[in-house]
Amino acid sequence: MTVVAQPVLEVHDVVKTYGGVHALKSVSISLLAGEVHCLAGENGSGKSTLIKIISGVEKPDSGTISIGGKRRSHLTPNEAIRSGVQVIYQDFSLFPNLTAAENIAMLSELAERRNFSSRKRIFAEAERIVTELGLTMDLGADVESLSVADRQLVAICRALVGDAKVLIMDEPTTALTHTEVDRLFTIVRTLQERGVAVMFVSHKLDEVLQIAQRLTILRNGELVETGPASDFTGRSVAKAMTGREVSEERLVAPLEPDAPVLLEVKNLTRSGDFHNINLSLRAGEILGITGLLGSGRSEIAEAIFGIRPADSGEVVVAGQTHKINSIRDAVKAGIGYVPEDRLTQGLFLEASIADNIVASSLDSYRAKSGLLNTKRIQESIAELFKRLRIQAPSVTAMVHSLSGGNAQRVVLAKWLDRKPSILVLNGPTVGVDIGSKEEILGILREQAATGMGIIVISDDIPELVSSCHRVLTVYKGRIVSELVGDDIHADGIQEGLAV
Amino acid sequence: MSATLRRLRGANNEGLLVAVIIVVAVAMSIASPAFLSSGTFFALVRSSMVPLIFALGVMLIMISGGIDVSFPAIAIFAAYTTVKWSVDGNLDPGLVLIFVIAMVVGGLLGLFNGVVIARFRLPTLIVTLGTLTMYKGILLTYIGSLYISAGELPGSVTTLSDVHLWDAPSGGYLHFMVVPVVLVAVLIAVMLRWTLFGRSIFAIGGDTEAARRVGIRVVRTQVWLYVLAGGLAAFGGMVFVILGKNANPQSIVGTELDIIAAVVLGGASIFGGRGSVFGTMLGVVLVQLINNNLVLVGIPSTWQRAVVGILLLLGVTAQALGRAGANKRPVMIEKEAEA
Numbered sequence: 001m002t003v004v005a006q007p008v009l010e011v012h013d014v015v016k017t018y019g020g021v022h023a024l025k026s027v028s029i030s031l032l033a034g035e036v037h038c039l040a041g042e043n044g045s046g047k048s049t050l051i052k053i054i055s056g057v058e059k060p061d062s063g064t065i066s067i068g069g070k071r072r073s074h075l076t077p078n079e080a081i082r083s084g085v086q087v088i089y090q091d092f093s094l095f096p097n098l099t100a101a102e103n104i105a106m107l108s109e110l111a112e113r114r115n116f117s118s119r120k121r122i123f124a125e126a127e128r129i130v131t132e133l134g135l136t137m138d139l140g141a142d143v144e145s146l147s148v149a150d151r152q153l154v155a156i157c158r159a160l161v162g163d164a165k166v167l168i169m170d171e172p173t174t175a176l177t178h179t180e181v182d183r184l185f186t187i188v189r190t191l192q193e194r195g196v197a198v199m200f201v202s203h204k205l206d207e208v209l210q211i212a213q214r215l216t217i218l219r220n221g222e223l224v225e226t227g228p229a230s231d232f233t234g235r236s237v238a239k240a241m242t243g244r245e246v247s248e249e250r251l252v253a254p255l256e257p258d259a260p261v262l263l264e265v266k267n268l269t270r271s272g273d274f275h276n277i278n279l280s281l282r283a284g285e286i287l288g289i290t291g292l293l294g295s296g297r298s299e300i301a302e303a304i305f306g307i308r309p310a311d312s313g314e315v316v317v318a319g320q321t322h323k324i325n326s327i328r329d330a331v332k333a334g335i336g337y338v339p340e341d342r343l344t345q346g347l348f349l350e351a352s353i354a355d356n357i358v359a360s361s362l363d364s365y366r367a368k369s370g371l372l373n374t375k376r377i378q379e380s381i382a383e384l385f386k387r388l389r390i391q392a393p394s395v396t397a398m399v400h401s402l403s404g405g406n407a408q409r410v411v412l413a414k415w416l417d418r419k420p421s422i423l424v425l426n427g428p429t430v431g432v433d434i435g436s437k438e439e440i441l442g443i444l445r446e447q448a449a450t451g452m453g454i455i456v457i458s459d460d461i462p463e464l465v466s467s468c469h470r471v472l473t474v475y476k477g478r479i480v481s482e483l484v485g486d487d488i489h490a491d492g493i494q495e496g497l498a499v
Numbered sequence: 500m501s502a503t504l505r506r507l508r509g510a511n512n513e514g515l516l517v518a519v520i521i522v523v524a525v526a527m528s529i530a531s532p533a534f535l536s537s538g539t540f541f542a543l544v545r546s547s548m549v550p551l552i553f554a555l556g557v558m559l560i561m562i563s564g565g566i567d568v569s570f571p572a573i574a575i576f577a578a579y580t581t582v583k584w585s586v587d588g589n590l591d592p593g594l595v596l597i598f599v600i601a602m603v604v605g606g607l608l609g610l611f612n613g614v615v616i617a618r619f620r621l622p623t624l625i626v627t628l629g630t631l632t633m634y635k636g637i638l639l640t641y642i643g644s645l646y647i648s649a650g651e652l653p654g655s656v657t658t659l660s661d662v663h664l665w666d667a668p669s670g671g672y673l674h675f676m677v678v679p680v681v682l683v684a685v686l687i688a689v690m691l692r693w694t695l696f697g698r699s700i701f702a703i704g705g706d707t708e709a710a711r712r713v714g715i716r717v718v719r720t721q722v723w724l725y726v727l728a729g730g731l732a733a734f735g736g737m738v739f740v741i742l743g744k745n746a747n748p749q750s751i752v753g754t755e756l757d758i759i760a761a762v763v764l765g766g767a768s769i770f771g772g773r774g775s776v777f778g779t780m781l782g783v784v785l786v787q788l789i790n791n792n793l794v795l796v797g798i799p800s801t802w803q804r805a806v807v808g809i810l811l812l813l814g815v816t817a818q819a820l821g822r823a824g825a826n827k828r829p830v831m832i833e834k835e836a837e838a
Binding site: 078 | 692693694695696697698701702704705706708709710712713714715768771772773
């Protein structure tokens with residue numbers, strides 16, 4: 001690996017304000033050819049703003065951006081692309097209805113200002129980059145039929161087809177499993193060897209330290225630390241990101257020995273998805289269910305909550321057998337569910353925080369007259385808003401304006417308002433930064449302490465270790481291992497996943 | 500589903516549609532022997548020509564993720580205005596010029612749709628519903644509301660009305676206008692498949708934000724698309740006038756549901772990003788087959804509207820079901836594990 005001293009990209013003293021609020025305060029960052037530079041920071045730290053300025057989507061208030069030695073006060077998106085800056089967005093920005101090949105080649109076809117499109121040329125172009133990166137891919141398949149990991153590969157190929165010098169990857173590992181992350185890292189190293197400067201934006205500490213040579217940490221729009229990755233430890237990165245000490249130790253309250261069993265699942269089966277699932281959950285217990293993406297872990301949760309009911313088996317809640325054929329049945333039985341994809345499944349984005357919080361519990365506020373008791377509604381909203389420490393100007397703020405961590409708290413608030421006896425959370429901290437993550441886990445611990453039974457579905461190992469009384473591992477639709485108490489540690493879970 | 504079966508079914512269920520058309524045709528010929536004649540066939544072709552042109556315009560808009568309901572107003576506005584102008588001036592500029600003028604008028608009306616939709620990012624259905632009524636109102640108020648009969652039409656138009664490409668010995672005839680109609684259909688198919696403009700339409704329908712990010716000029720493409728759709732509607736309007744040998748400002752508007760039903764049945768996705776010329780053609784044929792022949796097989800004509808409505812709902816339901824299936828997450832469970 002050769003590192004050229006001359007930076008490919010240099011951002012100098014960039015300032016950006018949105019309506020008086022400083023999103024970036026005089027931030028400088030440089031990128032060398034063939035290096036992986038990690039940009040870390042919590043939600044709202046200014047990472048996204050910085051990416052937008054480099055890719056030309058936003059115009060900085062002051063400061064300069066130099067690419068390949070050319071200094072400018074700002075860029076347009078097309079100038080950025082032509083200078084060799086490519087961004088892989090978190091949502092990949094692919095066309096689901098077009099083939100992988102066309103997705104890959106579209107950019108260069110447009111850049112060359114062609115009028116006519118040729119299937120042969122497109123496939124040749126896509127094939128070239130795919131072989132160059134040593135990948136195998138069904139180029140003729142529509143992108144919507146590909147897995148998330150394959151879509152990401154398509155996005156990477158597309159970014160590189162036009163001779164990119166700088167590749168910015170925004171949270172590239174969020175939706176990937178561990179094996180897929182390893183594969184991504186191999187590809188990133190290949191890119192490094194080709195002399196591409198990679199800016200890796202992430203808030204996952206272990207990944208950041210594993211892949212990066214240099215590290216820059218932002219907090220509240222300010223550059224707090226920058227330096228070689230070897231100078232950092234997980235703890236120091238976390239501290240720099242949050243501005244305080246973060247603990248990742250096990251913080252599990254001992255379970256009452258006579259705590260009643262709240263939920264019992266017996267021989268739950270749905271053909272093709274999962275088989276003979278048996279599990280139980282006691283009051284005050286936090287139960288972790290883990291497994292690879294596609295192992296059936298989410299399907300089990302969805303069956304318990306009635307989204308896609310099981311074919312056979314029993315769900316016993318507080319000693320009573322319930323037929324769970326719909327979400328309604330599950331809610332009646334006292335089960336709550338926080339879905340994986342909170343943006344599309346869990347929230348009304350165009351409604352206020354207040355409306356979201358009471359959305360599913362309005363029925364319980366009905367007075368005898370049949371009208372809603374607005375005073376009680378306001379009280380509950382205010383109480384949950386405070387208790388979950390939702391950071392927003394007021395309860396009337398629109399949910400779509402919130403960061404990931406705050407949006408997740410609104411989903412939680414919505415379910416807590418229903419006062420379920422059992423709460424199932426699927427990926428409760430996906431896309432949430434460390435500070436919020438810790439607080440969300442704290443909220444779950446508090447709820448458990450009040451006697452609620454909580455099931456956490458996650459592949460975030462530190463999260464499972466720090467909060468669960470027991471951890472079940474699902475593999476190919478079956479529960480293959482159970483870890484209890486102090487047996488729950490990162491290596492044990494990792495082992496279970498790698499069956 | 501086996502690979503061969505999937506190929507037969509086609510990318511947008513075209514194969515399935517062919518099967519449905521055959522079933523309907525067989526059922527009709529069993530119900531009424533009079534159905535099975537070359538006259539029925541050529542009548543079907545003739546009645547499908549204008550709807551096909553309209554449907555192609557609607558399909559293009561639908562692929563880009565929108566919907567256009569203003570095309571009937573644009574069609575009759577452009578055709579009637581052009582004809583009225585030559586009647587009033589007592590001149591006959593010739594067929595080519597008549598078509599050009601009509602299509603320029605249609606293109607301008609489409610431009611208005613496009614600018615409003617693309618610039619202000621407004622919902623296409625509401626905007627085109629508004630312009631549908633607006634264009635029709637302007638036509639009746641400022642251009643004219645009187646029926647122009649065959650005798651008054653420009654000579655070149657009436658002459659063309661009676662030109663047959665081929666008279667079938669067994670009854671029925673192929674009208675000359677089938678040539679330009681087929682040509683337009685082929686041109687649109689070529690545009691969609693082999694030009695970057697065509698691919699951009701698919702890209703915008705697939706994900707507008709992603710299109711913007713790869714550097715497609717979304718606003719410009721959309722505006723041109725609506726201009727094209729307006730021009731197509733005007734072309735269809737002129738074909739309508741030629742086939743009907745009259746220009747009636749009260750006609751065409753009201754047929755939009757037949758066209759939209761045909762396009763949806765033809766596999767163009769109401770969610771955007773999918774659609775084909777061949778599929779749309781089949782959708783038009785199916786709707787026209789039912790429109791033309793329900794009476795023949797003894798179903799009262801009052802049922803016709805209901806049937807078209809049902810067809811539209813069936814088409815949309817089929818799409819929604821297909822989409823739900825496609826979105827199902829793949830689960831990696833081996834077959835053995837199920838045993």
